[in-house]
Amino acid sequence: MASYSSEEEEEEELDYTNDPVWADVTPLPQDDGHNPLAQIAYSPEYTIAMSYLRAIMAANDHSPRVLNLTSDIIGMNAAHYTVWGYRFKTLMSLDRSQTLEDEKIGWSWRQELEWVQSIAKRYEKNYQIWHHRQLIIDHLDDPTGERAVTGEMFALDSKNYHVWTYRQWLVQRFQLFDEEELAATASLLEEDVRNNSAWNHRYFIVLGRLGEAGPEEGVVERESELAKEAISKAPQNPSAWNYLKAVLRKGGIELATLKPFCESFAPILSPDEIKSSHALDILSEIYDEAGDSVKAEKALELLASKFDPVRKNYWRYRRRLLGSKPTPASDTPTIQATA
């Protein structure tokens, strides 16, 4: 028998009614119970495939043909939880009976993973695909090649939330908190310094799993330099500023040490030269902590009136808080990387 649903084959329509593979199956049509709220006029291909699936599921059939049928349906609708679930159940059943890697079947876990990736590229915003992949990799207990697979997806969309969630699972599951991971985030930030997903992932691998123990020597310096360089390239990028503040907090370093750096982007006495509202924001905290309420107020007033008027109520709220420690945004829970 030919291989089950390679990419080329997907374009071919499956002929359920004439192919002898399906001769023993009586398709089960949808029963809507004469309910006008739910009646569905089907597209012929989808209707037929779904009625075969219902029959197959009713018979608890986990034979190899299920792979063909479910890939046909997923190709038309990749967000159908039931179909993915039944496909995984079938793969596991074939695996248990040791027929999955059998030549006669012409399908293997590796082929499955390649097929999943081809679907992922077609349907970038999808939860089920990545969970399916996670179940398989967890079962195989082998992350080989998986970082490259997510890398391919990041080339299409470097902020794909589903792919990042999968990548974090991979790192956690196989303890990949390593140089390769560090280099991968550095390279994505090199491409796009505003990639908040990459900043978040960097925090996850560098600082997120430390718990009570502090960072190793040199890490805080290295990471704050990285953030500062990024800020110099794009002073209005909130991701790099948030990262910088988080790194200092984790390292137990006072915000006040950022004063000269922030003032270089936001000299409050020369408003025309101000290049970053985020620098103004941090300066208001630094001035406030130092008891310089005049400058702190000035920074917040500039934000409310000139640099971020859409949020003027927020900045006025911040002005009312001046002089009352602890300042906002200086106290967040530390994150734990374990679920």
Place this chain on the structure above:
Amino acid sequence: MATAVTFTNKPEELFVDKHVKYIQSLDTRKDELEYWLTEHLRLNGVYWGLTALHLLGRPDALPRDETIKFVQSCQHENGGFGAHPSHDAHLLYTLSAIQILAMIDALDAVDTEACAAYVAGLQKPSGVFAGDEWGEEDTRFVYTALQTLKILNKLDRVDVEKAVDFVLRCQNYDGGFGVVPGAESHSGQIFTCVGVLSMTNNLDRMTPASRDQLAGWLAQRQLPNGGLNGRPEKLEDVCYSWWVLSSLAMLGKLHWIDQNKLVGWILSCQDEVRGGLADRKGDAVDVFHTVFGLAGLSLVGWGGLKEVDPIYCMPVETTKRLFGPK
């Protein structure tokens, strides 16, 4: 086939009757490709449409008996609900089923005991909930599980404290929340996390400073055109008018964004001929963006819309009947 959308030039008017007709028409569009492709969302779709109609002041615009029959037909032996009679049970559809019945005051039409048992069975030792038997874990499922049980008055079937602890572990260094601990902050996930903390009276588990940081992050989602995005550097989208605004409302900081600008932007995403709202001007309208656009307008007090509850995304009339006045 998709129909051309006529975006309004009057972003100061809400086309109530058009939106009611649009939602009613959804069930008669069975010759369109999109209808059967969204079968896996049917129960969610009924919830979205029904909520929109309630907010528009037209709660009877969908046939009540048929709605109940459809919801009943989606319940499985295991107590959970599928998106459609032939689909497996999942928490996402289970909550929609219970919300639909709550809004039309028909909770006794299904086996709520079995439903609660199904939900309770999906809690994991870490406190999180899986979405279904396949085990995908996500703060969305903590929200859907707890809201379902809260409506059924059966929260005691699960370990609420552990669920809350899990949610708190998902808070990030920027103040936001993600899908699991360590995952990037995302407005949709923030809604589910703040919702869990609110419905269990645990908002004070975050320090005041941490709540301010979170609300500040949410306020940063407003773009110069007035629309809201879900994450930094992403495009604005009508559905975030709900995820961001409801979270700000739960935190008591709705006024931290420019509401007038947002209202004008949401209204500009209406189809003034056929009704419905799109994710943004230029795209096709759908029921998902229609309800969340309307719910956002309701939260900022748009005249003529019924008040929506920011925690539960149902009319306040419903949540008052269920939980008593706040």
